[in-house]
Amino acid sequence: MNSDSMHEKSAPPAPLTLLGAGAMGTALARAWLSAGHPVTVWNRTPARAEALAADGATVARSAAEAVAANRLVIACLLDDASVGDALGDSELAGRDLVNLTTGTPAQGRARAAWAQERGARFLGGGIMAVPPMIGVPESGGYVFYSGSADLFEEHRDTLAVPAGTRYVGADAGFAALHDVALLSAMEGMFAGVSHAFALIGGEKDIDPRDFAPLLVDWLTAMAPAAHQVAERLRSGDYTRGVVSNLAMQVAGGATLVRTAEEQGVSTELITPFHDLMRRRLADGHGEEDTTGVIDLLRSR
Known part of the structure; x- marks a missing residue:
């Protein structure tokens, strides 16, 4: 091996354009700038973009100007309509558009078709992090990506700078679907947490700070049950390995x-799930666990 090969330098950080300088966009921009990437930024409210100039960003006067500056264009805007509005006058042919704007799976697929009609490759994204987690590898934050596999592979290193990357398929709506599915599970957990704290809330001798570790430990212990649900869904056998069957639950x-009523707490957070379990039981599935509730949710 000659000395030139031994001292071969890696490629310099790739330039990119970022549309959107809200809280998340600003965090993304600063992560890329800190890693040495030249960043051109545009925001509908210019002052927010100009605040990034001190960090080394180039501020574009228009979205079209920002798009023209670089091949890799990343959008992190308010909503899907904002993406269409911002890019309406831009020349997208030959560009790689990565959309990190929160949206639905259908919006992701439609935006991919829209971009492809304009000659751009497209990648949808779903950010599983809040701004303080961006640029902090130990935070565990990551981004789902779906759409053009070639685009993802080409820009993988750049996309991995602010947060981890997880490519979930060629369907441009899959990133949003994974994002929303996980957020929906989180909301269900928060509903349970809210109900639990409401139950103890009227007891002056129970400190919520003492109760919280018990709640966290219990939820952590129960979370792996998701693997069993996945296995039952895959096999179609909802009775295999069931310990607490539907009839018992x-x-x-x-x-x-009854406990909620005795504590003066509304049952509106827990009765919908109980109603579904009773419906499944009435259909003759008492030996299953709660996996069959998923079939009820999907039957329209």
């Missing part, structure tokens, strides 16, 4: 409802 649910 429906019977026990009456105690949960």
Whole structure:
């Protein structure tokens, strides 16, 4: 091996354009700038973009000017309509558009078709992080990506600078679908947490700070049940390995409802799930676990 090969330098950080300088966009821009990437930024409210100039960003006067500056264009805007508005006058042919704007799977697929009609490759994204987690590898934040596999592979290193990357398929709507599915599960967990704290809230001798570790430990212990649900969905056998079957859970649910009533707590967060379990039980599935509720949710 000659000395030139031994001292071969890696490629310099790739330039990119960022549309959107809100809280998330600003965090993304600063992560790329800190890693040495030349960043051209545009924001509908110019002052927000200009604040990044001190960090080394080039501020474009228009979205079209920002798009023209670089091949890799990343959008992190308010909503899908904002993406269309911002890029309406831009020349996208030959550009690689990565859309990190929160949206639905259908919007992701439609935006991919829209970009492809204009000669651009497209990658949808779903950010599983809040701004303080961006640029902090140990935070565990990451971004789902779906769409053009070639685009993802070409820009993988650049995309990995602010947060981890997880490519979830060629369907441009899959990033949003994974994003929303996880957020929906989170909301369900928060609903349970809210109900639990409401139950103890009227007891002056129970400090919520003492209760919180118990709640976290319990939820952590229960979370791996998702793997069992996945296996049952895959096999189609909802009875394999069931410990607490649906009949038992429906019977026990009456105690949960009665306790809430005794504590003066509304049951509106827990009764919808109980209603679904009772429906599944009435259909003759008492030996299953709660996996069959998913079939009820998907039957329209």
